[in-house]
Amino acid sequence: MSGTSTKTFDVSFAGGVAIEAKIGDHVIRTDQSRDEGGQDSGPTPFGLLMASVATCSAVYAVRFCENREIPIEGMKLRAVCEFTDKPFHMDKMTLELTLPEGFPEKYKGAILKAMNLCAVKKNIIDAPEFETVIAER
Numbered sequence: 001m002s003g004t005s006t007k008t009f010d011v012s013f014a015g016g017v018a019i020e021a022k023i024g025d026h027v028i029r030t031d032q033s034r035d036e037g038g039q040d041s042g043p044t045p046f047g048l049l050m051a052s053v054a055t056c057s058a059v060y061a062v063r064f065c066e067n068r069e070i071p072i073e074g075m076k077l078r079a080v081c082e083f084t085d086k087p088f089h090m091d092k093m094t095l096e097l098t099l100p101e102g103f104p105e106k107y108k109g110a111i112l113k114a115m116n117l118c119a120v121k122k123n124i125i126d127a128p129e130f131e132t133v134i135a136e137r
Contacts, residue, residue, distance in 0.1 A: 009021055009022060009023045009024075010022050014029065016031070016037070016038060016039060017031060017032045017036075017037060017038045018030070018031040018038065018039060018041055018042065019031075019045070028042075028048070029041060029042035030042050030043060030044060030045045030047075030048060031043075031044070032044060046088050050079060050081055050090070050093065051079075052120045053079070053093060053095075053118065053120050053121050053124070054077060054079040054093075054095060056118040056119060056120040056121065057077070057095050057115040057116075057118040057120075057121065058077045058115075059118075060114045060115045060117055060118055061075065061077065061097060061111055061114065061115050062075075063114070064107075064110070064111045064114040064115075065100075065111070068104075068107065070100070070103060070104065070107070071100055071102075072100055073100055074098075074100040074101055075097070075098060075099060075100045075103075076097075076098040077095060077096070077097050077098070078095070078096045078098075079093055079094070079095055079096075080093070080094045080095075080096060081093050082094075095115065097111070097112070097115070099111075
């Protein structure tokens, strides 16, 4: 395939069900709640998935404002996730954006469109192929 690239990162087993992923210079730690046999030393992997969509969308909102020199002080984002009876199956995520004071009326629709460009969300909608294999030592 032309025009493809690869990004590789390592995941380590940090004790119990705590897992760490090293991405660039950052280490992201996940764990399970104490009720689920973990130490609650980090968010769950599913929690990270939900947070990834929300934080990615928030970045697009910030960039939208920066490009128009709109102050972001007071801007907030809340994610509301709805689930079915299936374990870890999210039916709907609603992102509720509170705009800063004085946000121009003419940009309200446009900032929502910008947030919908979030690359994380796009990868969920147009899901990649997943493959799990045994690595050679």
